[in-house]
Structure formats: C-alpha cells, structure tokens
Amino acid sequence: MNENPRPLKRQRIQPALSMASDGGYSSDLTSLTSSSDSVLRSAMLGCTPSPAKPCSQTMPELEPDLKPLPPAVLLVSLPSILAHPPNHKYYVHSLVLSLSALRRCLAMPALLPDIECRAWTGLAELGMRVIAGGFSQSEEHVWARGIESEVEKALSKGSIIAQKHPSLRAYRHQLALLQAQLSQWQHKTRFARNQIRNLISSLTPSDPPHILYSAQLALVTLLTSPVSPTKGSAQTQSLPEKLQNRTPPASPRISPQDVHAALDVAQEMEDRAVAQTHNQVIILARVLRTRILVAAGMWADVREALQRSEAVLGLSYEPASTPKPRKTAKGDGQTQQPPPIPEQFITFENPFEAAMAVHLLMLSIVYYTHSAEAAEVSPRLSHLHALLDSEVLDKFPEGYVEAGLIDASSSRPSLVVQVTHPRILFLLAFLVSSASKRDAVGRKPKRKVFATEGLNTWETEATREISFCAWASAGDVQEVEERLARIKADLLSELIAVSIMRSEFDVAEDVCIRPLGLHSPIALTTFVGQNLNKLIAHTRTYDIFPLFAARVALHHAHLAHALMRPARALRCYRAAAYHAEPESFVHIAALAAETALCIGVQRRRALMGGAWRQGLSESDEPWPDDETAQTVVESGMEVVKMCRGMGGSLEAVGHVLEACLTAEILKAKQHLKQALEMATKAQDNHLRALVLALIAAHYLHTAGDHARTMLQTCEQLAAGLGAPATKDTLSAATPGSQGAIVPVGNAPLGLWVGERFLELFKRAGKESRVQKQTVVNAQLSKAVTDLARRGSPADSQGS
Incomplete structure (x- = not known):
C-alpha cells in the first residue's frame, strides 16, 4: 500500500460563473423555492450571491443542495414574488417592476423556449391587468402608455413559441383566453367569441378538464356581457358634460340568440361533468343556468332551473315554514353567540358548495318575490340569514372558490371560479331581504328594518379593507366599489319607498332627493331637510346618477301624489318614464301611475266640476x-298590456287599471278579485288596501254587510300604514277627541273609509255609531287638511 496516497478530487457544490451567465441553466421552473430563498436571504444581508466573488459581510454558509438562481429564471419569477393585491399601496410599484423584469428577461440572448414562452405569457397577463385597471388610459401613469401594442406582441410571440413546442401546449390555452379578453376590450366581440370557440374545438380528450371548463366559462361570460365603454372614456368626460347629458345611457341588452347560446354552453358543461362525475361542476352549471335565466328575464323557465339546482345541492323547503329564533333570557350572563342553523337547513363545509348555495338562495328569493309568492320566499330567506350568521362568507374571503375535479383514475387540477365578492353578497342580503318583504303595515315593518340596517352596515363596512387575491386587477376593485355604491343607492330607494307608503313624510323628505329640472320655487320651500340631497350626492360621488335618475323622479312623483299635488306628480311621472329604459320596471310603473292619476283627476273633475281642486294642496302647479x-x-289599455308578465306587483296594478277603465261591472269585479289574490299572495298590504276599497265601492249599495267587512279590513290596513313604533307614542300622534284615539296612517284612505262607514251607519239607523264615526272623521279630515298644507309657504311661516 502507498504510504502517501493522492487525495481524492473535491466535489463541486457550486456551479461555475460561466454556467450562470452563458444560459446553461436548468429549465425546471416548478421547484424554485430553495433557490428563491437563497436569493432573498442574500438580499436581506445586503449582498449579491456570486460564486466568483465572496460576500464581504458575514454570511451563513450555504447548504450543499443550494445553487445560485440563473438571471433569466430570477427575472421571469420576480412577478410572482412581487405580486400584491390591487388595493395594496405598492400595487403600482409591483406592476412597474414586474414589467421591467420581464422586458429584461426577454432582452437576454439564447433563452430556452419554456423561459421565453413563460415570459411572453407573463407580460401579456400583466399588460391585461394594466389595461383592465385603466392605467393605460390615464395621463398620470406614463409608464403604461403603449401597453396595448406590447400585449398584442406578447400574445403573438408566445403563441408562435407554444405552437412549435408540444410540451408548451398549456401556454396556448392561456394565451388564447388572454387574446379573447383583449379583443373584448377592443370591442371586437364577435372575434373574441370565435377565438374561444376555436379554442374549445381544438382541445383533445388528453387535455386537463379544467382547461375546457375555463374556456366554456369564458365563452358564457362573453355571451352574457354586453360591450361597455372603456374606463378611460368615462373618466375623461367632464362634470358639466355629464350634467348636460341628462338622458342616461341605454344599457345594451343581450340578444335572445346570445342568451340561448350561453344556455347551450352551460348545458354542455353539465353533460360533460355528468359523464366524468364532476359533481361540483354539475352544481356550477345548474346555478349558472339559473343566473342566466334570471338576468335575461326569462321567468317562465326559472322555476324548473331553480328546482334542479336546489335538488343537486340537497335543498328542499316547505312554504311559509320560517322558524322563529329563540330569545335568550335577560341576565343569564352568557355572551351572545351567532344563532345556530335550524336542523331543517343544510350547512355547507365545502367553500365551493357554500358559495353556490348563497348565490342560489338569492336568485330564488328574487324569483319568488317577482312572482309574488311570499310563502316560498320566507323559508329561503331564513336559510340565507342562517348561513350568513354562521359566517359562511369567510370560506371564500377573496371571491374565488375551487371546484374539485376528481375522477376514478387520478386527481386533476381544480377549477378556480370567480364568484361575487363576499362583501357584495353581505350587503346584497340586506337589499334582497328588504325588497322581498312587501308588507309595509305594522309598527316595525321588516322592509324598513332591513333597509335601515343595511344602510348602517354599509357605513360600517365602507371603512373596512376589502380582501382581494394577488392576481386581481384594479378594475376588479373599481367594479366592487361601484356595486357597493349601487347597493347603497338601492337601499336608500327602498327606505324612501316604504316611508312614502307609510305616510312618514319626514323620513321620506329626510332621505329623498330632488332630480334636476323637476322642482319649482314652491317645491324648494317644501322639501327642505337635513339630508335632502343625500341620495343625489351619493350617486354623483360615484358617478351613477344616470342609472338612478328615473327612479329619483318616480320617488318624487309618489311623494307629490301622496301629498295631494297631482300636477307636480304628473310631471314627475312623465319625467320618470322619459328617463327610464323602455319596457323596464320603472318605465312601466311610471306609466301605470300616470294613468291612475289621470283617471282619478278626471273622475274628480266630473263630480266636482270647477271646484275639483278643493281639498288638495294649494302649492301645486x-x-x-x-x-x-x-x-x-x-x-x-296599452299600459295594461305592458303590465302583463312584469311580475306580481305590476300585474296586480294592471288588473286594477283595467277594472277602472272597463264599463262592465262584472268584468271590473273579476279584475279586482284577481288583483286582490295577487296582492294577498305577495303579502302586499299597501296594494291590498286599495283593492279592498275599490271592491267595497262596488258592493256598497248592493251588499252592505259584505262591503262593511271589507271596509273594516281596509280601515285596519290604512291605520297600520304609519303606525308608531310603540304604543306610547300613539296618543301623541293624533290628538283624540272625547277619549277617542285614532291612528292616522294613510289619512286620505282612512277618511274615505270613514265616510263610507258613516253612510252605512246612517242607512242602518245606528245613531250612536254615527256620532262616534263623525268624531273619527273629523280627526281624519283635519289630518288630511294638514297633509294638504304640508310644505306650503303659509305652513312654513307658521312653523
């Protein structure tokens, strides 16, 4: 044996400098965690790792399995490291640095195909985020100018590289989706749809299923999303130009052909999911079909779609089976916990199923409210509130859920689906609850309670930061803010409407607004309050006033109608119909109210002649x-035809108008009977009181007992429309005479009912009842007189 053996050659644990600079690096981009940690660790120590030149500062010894990250890999990986949510303070900085890193990466020579394709795809993705956020259309962001052409170049270069290398097939799918998104932004809608269809037809059975589902969802989005102007064009319009253009932009409607095409795509998704046993995609496809039908107003097909969607989620309800929550005893010393979900309601642990259930419940509440089926609304609304109380929205805090795609052979990548943001769902629940509760009678009607609590919650939630994922864009933030602003405007509208229905004019004037061009000098002195311009200021702040101009005019018309100013109400009704979208709910409601007002004025003029203004407001036009x-x-009669098929409320109003316009008493009674059934089924006691009064007028001289029964019900409903919150304030509401306490409520309707009672009592010879009714009528007459004087110059000076 050799006494002085030669030592073995030392094994290299770090690559040479030439390997990192000549492009001879590994192309495995999926396992970069350890290398990235090395780079970040060196950066925190204030030095750059280099095998040729050791760091001057003290640096922990590298582990044997670590190696420096090649420059190209580092540059192409920086966007994922620097990613921030769009509402982060350094979001714009991350975009600028990420774009710069990708541009430097693409400028390097001898890039491997997978690195180059990934860089082009990342550049296209970042560019679309910049475009979607409106940075390229803003003069403040100089760095974003010309990003559109750069995105087009990136899409073209990336597609060419992906076509040359079969291993990069996944990039082709992503680039095709980005290309369709860019075409849609450029208002090339037909071209974008054809690109998605070509992508779907080019997929093979070996492709992952989530790619096909993503393409189908993108196609449904393109088919159901009308083309809207760019963010920049809306921002460049000055405020005087917006105010001068009083006519709201007509929202483009989706053509029936596109709706049916979207339904076909949803059915294809469901068929494929059934064949491959993708249960969560089946749920998604059915809920998506229901949403398309509701958005398109195809109410005849919604019921079946709802039943199929509820069946796949395991939901079933019994009409009007709303359980009442148990009240905790006072002083028990226990902290208040969220109420448990009743046993008959299903809970959802999976975030995807929970999100689908919340969306489906809101769609079902909207549908059954539209069809005036309050018994079907009640259990679904209770289930929705039970889910929200159980903090179900925390399961998808960023508005994204994953649908698992697991088959019998192996596990597949999940399908990521963007759903409505939970902040929107939380506030939308208050709006849906308020709109579904049609009954305005009582001390604390739920419609008013939900609207008030929704506004209070909106003020609280507005100060909280909204959670977004890292790949969201600034456009998503703007969309969420706009939807929240519209929800607040809708809640204000609900509060105004229920206040007018209950004759709570102080509340109505406190939150109501004055549309431009609809006021008169006298009206200005009438509608003065602390928060008179609250809604109009809110809609102007968020630049959504054109969307609510028609509804604003309709609120003013209802308020003037209730304050007995028929001329002003007529002008506001016409303004609302003019500004509303043709054949929309507000448009038809304004026309129906205008018709009813004209019928009432003509009948009054026929009975009273030239003195028909006696008893009305003196400040009217x-x-x-x-x-x-x-x-x-x-x-x-044209308005009556338009009311058919517009939901339970307008259909009932159409029957009332047709009963007033027909000359045959039997037909009038039939129409009023149908209107009464619809109002009762919808629990709309405000409309039900009017219908009962009209029916009682037909039976007043032929069937006194039947008329008296309906008049008693009508009197109770009229008194309940404005009942005080507590019984203690009842005596202060209306001063009683001779010990009689009369809740005013709807004073004109109550006075009309009282006069009919007086006729019946005089006819029957009941002197004691005549005296009592005379006292009650005197109080109601005074209330009507005070109502007519409300807001007049004399009344203002007196107060």
Missing part, C-alpha cells in the same frame, strides 16, 4: 289640460 277621457282610456 297648474294642471295641464292635454288629456281627454278617450286618450286616457286608449293609453291606459
């Missing part, structure tokens, strides 16, 4: 004599 009896009947 002159009545325009441009309507004759014949024109009112002709236009009224």
Whole structure:
C-alpha cells in the first residue's frame, strides 16, 4: 500500500460563473423555492450571491443542495414574488417592476423556449391587468402608455413559441383566453367569441378538464356581457358634460340568440361533468343556468332551473315554514353567540358548495318575490340569514372558490371560479331581504328594518379593507366599489319607498332627493331637510346618477301624489318614464301611475266640476289640460298590456287599471278579485288596501254587510300604514277627541273609509255609531287638511 496516497478530487457544490451567465441553466421552473430563498436571504444581508466573488459581510454558509438562481429564471419569477393585491399601496410599484423584469428577461440572448414562452405569457397577463385597471388610459401613469401594442406582441410571440413546442401546449390555452379578453376590450366581440370557440374545438380528450371548463366559462361570460365603454372614456368626460347629458345611457341588452347560446354552453358543461362525475361542476352549471335565466328575464323557465339546482345541492323547503329564533333570557350572563342553523337547513363545509348555495338562495328569493309568492320566499330567506350568521362568507374571503375535479383514475387540477365578492353578497342580503318583504303595515315593518340596517352596515363596512387575491386587477376593485355604491343607492330607494307608503313624510323628505329640472320655487320651500340631497350626492360621488335618475323622479312623483299635488306628480311621472329604459320596471310603473292619476283627476273633475281642486294642496302647479277621457282610456289599455308578465306587483296594478277603465261591472269585479289574490299572495298590504276599497265601492249599495267587512279590513290596513313604533307614542300622534284615539296612517284612505262607514251607519239607523264615526272623521279630515298644507309657504311661516 502507498504510504502517501493522492487525495481524492473535491466535489463541486457550486456551479461555475460561466454556467450562470452563458444560459446553461436548468429549465425546471416548478421547484424554485430553495433557490428563491437563497436569493432573498442574500438580499436581506445586503449582498449579491456570486460564486466568483465572496460576500464581504458575514454570511451563513450555504447548504450543499443550494445553487445560485440563473438571471433569466430570477427575472421571469420576480412577478410572482412581487405580486400584491390591487388595493395594496405598492400595487403600482409591483406592476412597474414586474414589467421591467420581464422586458429584461426577454432582452437576454439564447433563452430556452419554456423561459421565453413563460415570459411572453407573463407580460401579456400583466399588460391585461394594466389595461383592465385603466392605467393605460390615464395621463398620470406614463409608464403604461403603449401597453396595448406590447400585449398584442406578447400574445403573438408566445403563441408562435407554444405552437412549435408540444410540451408548451398549456401556454396556448392561456394565451388564447388572454387574446379573447383583449379583443373584448377592443370591442371586437364577435372575434373574441370565435377565438374561444376555436379554442374549445381544438382541445383533445388528453387535455386537463379544467382547461375546457375555463374556456366554456369564458365563452358564457362573453355571451352574457354586453360591450361597455372603456374606463378611460368615462373618466375623461367632464362634470358639466355629464350634467348636460341628462338622458342616461341605454344599457345594451343581450340578444335572445346570445342568451340561448350561453344556455347551450352551460348545458354542455353539465353533460360533460355528468359523464366524468364532476359533481361540483354539475352544481356550477345548474346555478349558472339559473343566473342566466334570471338576468335575461326569462321567468317562465326559472322555476324548473331553480328546482334542479336546489335538488343537486340537497335543498328542499316547505312554504311559509320560517322558524322563529329563540330569545335568550335577560341576565343569564352568557355572551351572545351567532344563532345556530335550524336542523331543517343544510350547512355547507365545502367553500365551493357554500358559495353556490348563497348565490342560489338569492336568485330564488328574487324569483319568488317577482312572482309574488311570499310563502316560498320566507323559508329561503331564513336559510340565507342562517348561513350568513354562521359566517359562511369567510370560506371564500377573496371571491374565488375551487371546484374539485376528481375522477376514478387520478386527481386533476381544480377549477378556480370567480364568484361575487363576499362583501357584495353581505350587503346584497340586506337589499334582497328588504325588497322581498312587501308588507309595509305594522309598527316595525321588516322592509324598513332591513333597509335601515343595511344602510348602517354599509357605513360600517365602507371603512373596512376589502380582501382581494394577488392576481386581481384594479378594475376588479373599481367594479366592487361601484356595486357597493349601487347597493347603497338601492337601499336608500327602498327606505324612501316604504316611508312614502307609510305616510312618514319626514323620513321620506329626510332621505329623498330632488332630480334636476323637476322642482319649482314652491317645491324648494317644501322639501327642505337635513339630508335632502343625500341620495343625489351619493350617486354623483360615484358617478351613477344616470342609472338612478328615473327612479329619483318616480320617488318624487309618489311623494307629490301622496301629498295631494297631482300636477307636480304628473310631471314627475312623465319625467320618470322619459328617463327610464323602455319596457323596464320603472318605465312601466311610471306609466301605470300616470294613468291612475289621470283617471282619478278626471273622475274628480266630473263630480266636482270647477271646484275639483278643493281639498288638495294649494302649492301645486297648474294642471295641464292635454288629456281627454278617450286618450286616457286608449293609453291606459296599452299600459295594461305592458303590465302583463312584469311580475306580481305590476300585474296586480294592471288588473286594477283595467277594472277602472272597463264599463262592465262584472268584468271590473273579476279584475279586482284577481288583483286582490295577487296582492294577498305577495303579502302586499299597501296594494291590498286599495283593492279592498275599490271592491267595497262596488258592493256598497248592493251588499252592505259584505262591503262593511271589507271596509273594516281596509280601515285596519290604512291605520297600520304609519303606525308608531310603540304604543306610547300613539296618543301623541293624533290628538283624540272625547277619549277617542285614532291612528292616522294613510289619512286620505282612512277618511274615505270613514265616510263610507258613516253612510252605512246612517242607512242602518245606528245613531250612536254615527256620532262616534263623525268624531273619527273629523280627526281624519283635519289630518288630511294638514297633509294638504304640508310644505306650503303659509305652513312654513307658521312653523
């Protein structure tokens, strides 16, 4: 044996400098965690790792399995390291640095195909985020100028590289989706749809299923999303130009052909999911089909779609089986916990199923409210609130859920689906609850309670930071903020409507607004309050006033109608119909109310002659004599036809109008009976009181007992429309005479009912009842007189 053996050659644990600079690096981009940790550790120590030149500062010894990260890999990986949510303070900085890193990476020579394709794809993705956020259309962000052409170049270069190398097939799918997104932003809708269809047809059975589902969801989005102007074009319009253009932009409607095409795509998704036993995709496809039908207003097919969606989620409800929560005893010393979900309601542990259940419950509540089925709304609304109380929205805090794609052979990558942001769902629940509760009678009607609590919650949630994922864009933030702003405006509208229905004019004037061009000098002195312009200021702040201009005018018309100012109400009704979208709910509601007002004025003029203004508001405008009896009947019948198929409320209103316009008593009674059934089924006691009064007028001289029964119910409903919150304030509401306490509520309707009672009592010879009713009628007459004087100059000076 050799006494002085030669030592073995030392094994290299670090690559040479030339290997990192000549491009001879590994192309495995999926396992970069250890290398990235090395780079970040060196950066925190203030030095750059280099095998040729050791760090001057003290640095922990590298482990044997670590090696320096090649420059190209580092540059192409920086966007994922620097990613921030769009509402982060350094979001713009991360975009600028990421774009710069990818541009430097693409400028390097001799890039491997997978690195180059990944860089082009990342550049296209970042560019689309910049475009979606409106940075390229803003003059403040100089760094984003010309990003559109750069995105087009990146899409073209990346597609060419992906086509040359079969191993990069996954990039082709992503680039095709980005290309369709860019085409949609450029208003090339048909071209974008054809690109998605070509992508779907080019997929093979060996492709992962989540790629096909993603393409189908993108196609449904393109088919159901009308083209809207860019963010930049809306921002460049000055405020005087917006105010001068009073007509709201007509929201483009989706053509029936596109709706049916979207339904076909959803059915294809469901068929494929059934064949491959992707249960969660089946749920997604059915809920998506329901959403398309509701958005398109195809109400005849919604019921079946809802039943199939509820069946796949295991939901079933019994009409009007709403359980009442148990009240905890006072002083038990226990902290208040969220109420448990009742046993008959299903809980959802999976985030995807929970998100689908919340969306489906809201869609079902909207549908059954539209069809005036309050018994079906009640259990679903209770289940929705039970889920929200159990903090189900915390399961998907960023608005994204994953649908698992697991088959019998192996596990597949999951399908990531963007759903409505939970912040929107939380506040939307208050709006849906308020709109579904049609009953405005009582001390604390739920419609008013939900609207008030929703506004209070909106003020609280507005100060909280919204959670977004790292790959969201600034456009997503703007969309969420706009939806939240619209929800607040809708909640204000609900509060205004229920306040007018309950004759709570102080509340209505406190939150109501004055549309431009609809006020008069006298009206200005009438509608003065602390928060008179609250809604109009809110809609102007968020630049959504054109969307609510018609509803604003309709609120003013209802308020003027309730304050007995028919001329002003007529002008506001016409303004609402003019500003509303044709054949929309607000448009038809304004036309129906205008017809009812003209019918009432004509009947009043026929009975009272020239003194028909006696008892009305003295501050009203002159009545325009441009309507004759014949024109009112002709236009009224057209409005009746428009009310058919518009939901339970407008259908009932259509029957009331047709009963007033027909000359046959039997037909009028039939229409009123149908209207009463719809109002009762919807639990709309405000409309039900009117219908009962009209029916009682038909039976007043032929069936006194039947008329008296309906008048008693009508009197109770009229008194309940404005009942004080507590019984203690009842005596202060209306001063009683001779010990009689009369809740005012709807004073004109209550006075009309009281006068009919007085006729019946006189006819029956009941002197004691006549004396009591005379006292009650005197109080109601005073309330009506005070209502007519409300807001007049004399009343303002007196107060």
